[in-house]
Amino acid sequence: MKELLIIGSGPAGISAALYAVRGGAPVTIVAKDGGALAKADLIQNYYGFEYGVSAKDLFETGVKQAEHLGAKIVRTEIFGIEFTEEGFRAKTADGAIDAGAVIIACGTARNVPPVRNIEKFEGAGVSYCAICDAFFYRGKKIAVVGDGAYARSEFAELKNVVSDVTILTNGGRALEGLPCNTKKIASFEGDETLKEVVYTDGTRETFDGVFIACGSAGAFELAKKVGLESANGKLTVNEKRATNVPGIFAAGDCIPGLQQIAKAVYDGMIAGTEALKYLKAQK
Ligand SMILES: Cc1cc2nc3c(=O)[nH]c(=O)nc-3n(C[C@H](O)[C@H](O)[C@H](O)COP(=O)(O)OP(=O)(O)OC[C@H]3O[C@@H](n4cnc5c(N)ncnc54)[C@H](O)[C@@H]3O)c2cc1C
Known part of the structure; x- marks a missing residue:
């Protein structure tokens, strides 16, 4: 089976990896940092923790869980995605990664600097x-x-x-x-x-x-490079968390809905299982 590339190691990316890797897909997760959980403190509204859980611990345990099940974690930044004959190539700070399918789980979508009139001239300069x-x-x-x-x-x-x-x-x-x-x-x-x-x-x-090109390429910038549809700064997906480009899925804070861990984990589960089905059908 071809590689599944997951961009992001937050709740959405890790949850997607757990389902895909347990289903037999070779999974590489690329993430540059701790995402939203690195900014959060005590999480008290996520299932299973009587006294809450430190956001840092939740993040680190999730990464270890995915690694333990066989996902490969690469700590680097992704600058863009492009099409290849075999599927997709992600351009990273250290080179490139090829994959048969991609899940974008890179958190809130856009890095827009606070400059007056920036939206007025989008698509016009x-x-x-x-x-x-x-x-x-x-x-x-x-x-x-x-x-x-x-x-x-x-x-x-x-x-x-x-x-x-x-x-x-x-x-x-x-x-x-x-x-x-x-x-x-x-x-x-x-x-x-x-x-x-x-x-x-x-x-x-x-x-x-x-x-x-402020900060890192967020979901919105990555989306532009491969023609993914978006609305109000969020990637557009269907109920399978599939974007308009076959083989590219999205999950978590970068798609519409509540920006919460439970929802990101749910999205990740769907994106991971659907990406797995997609890769199996490609063989
Ligand atoms: C201060 C704060 C407090 C919060 N408190 C709660 C709470 O109490 N309960 C709750 O349920 N939710 C809370 N949230 C929201 C919750 O953290 C998010 O909804 C959740 O983390 C979203 O998961 P995600 O996987 O979609 O994105 P994220 O967790 O943001 O992960 C994004 C991942 O993508 C990676 N990434 C992004 N761009 C690139 C790139 N170009 N190249 C490589 N990697 C990239 C990042 O490094 C990161 O690994 C809080 C958020 C904040 C900011």
């Missing part, structure tokens, strides 16, 4: 996907907004097609070796399309487009 939209900006002047490894990766993607690319760190530290402007951004301005970036010190700079 503001993009969330270098590989999808770089082509439209050939010969133009563009910027990547972000200050981490994901921004660096989007910059490299854009540089293959566009020569004039600047990183706008929006107050963050400059990325070594890349052309950076560290001023904080106040707003995007233009008419029908984005024309200028206005900084908080009152200065302005002309750009034809900006690519948002």
Whole structure:
């Protein structure tokens, strides 16, 4: 059976892994950190813990449980997903991982910086996907907004097609070796399309487009790269937790519904069993 790649080791990703791995699928879980549970403290509303459970313990025990059953855990960041003849390839900070099916379980969906007019210009100068939209900006002047490894990766993607690319760190530290402007951004301005970036010190700079790559690629950014449908910042799935792209499923906080552990675990169970069925049918 081909590999199942699960992005995220929170309750949704781990629950999906438990069902898939016990059903016989080779499972790789890729996660960069503890997700929402790393920010939480004592969990008192999850089944089975008389005095509650520390969110950190719940997270760590879940990861160990999945590993114990045979899932492979890789601690790295995923920058994007692309199609291959065999299925999918995830681009990571350390290379690439191939899979026959993918479950996106990477928590709340979007990393949008608080810049005035950002939503107004989405699709009209503001993009969330270098590989999808770089082509439209050939010969133009563009910027990547972000200050981490994901921004660096989007910059490299854009540089293959566009020569004039600047990183706008929006107050963050400059990325070594890349052309950076560290001023904080106040707003995007233009008419029908984005024309200028206005900084908080009152200065302005002309750009034809900006690519948002703040923090890590969230579900929304990953979705854009393979054409997944989304609404209100959440990935669109059916009752099988299947997205509109065959072989890609989603679970947990990145899809609609309550942002709670019990619901993420339930989503993960469905996504894991459905991804397993999908892989079995592929053999
Ligand atoms: C402060 C706080 C308190 C909370 N308290 C409660 C509570 O008391 N009870 C309750 O039921 N719920 C609570 N929640 C909500 C609960 O934590 C979430 O609903 C749940 O963790 C969602 O699970 P998930 O697996 O969908 O996402 P997450 O737990 O957020 O996991 C996301 C995973 O995806 C990984 N990831 C994301 N992007 C990438 C990428 N590009 N590459 C690689 N990996 C990536 C992350 O590293 C992480 O492993 C709380 C949340 C917070 C923030």
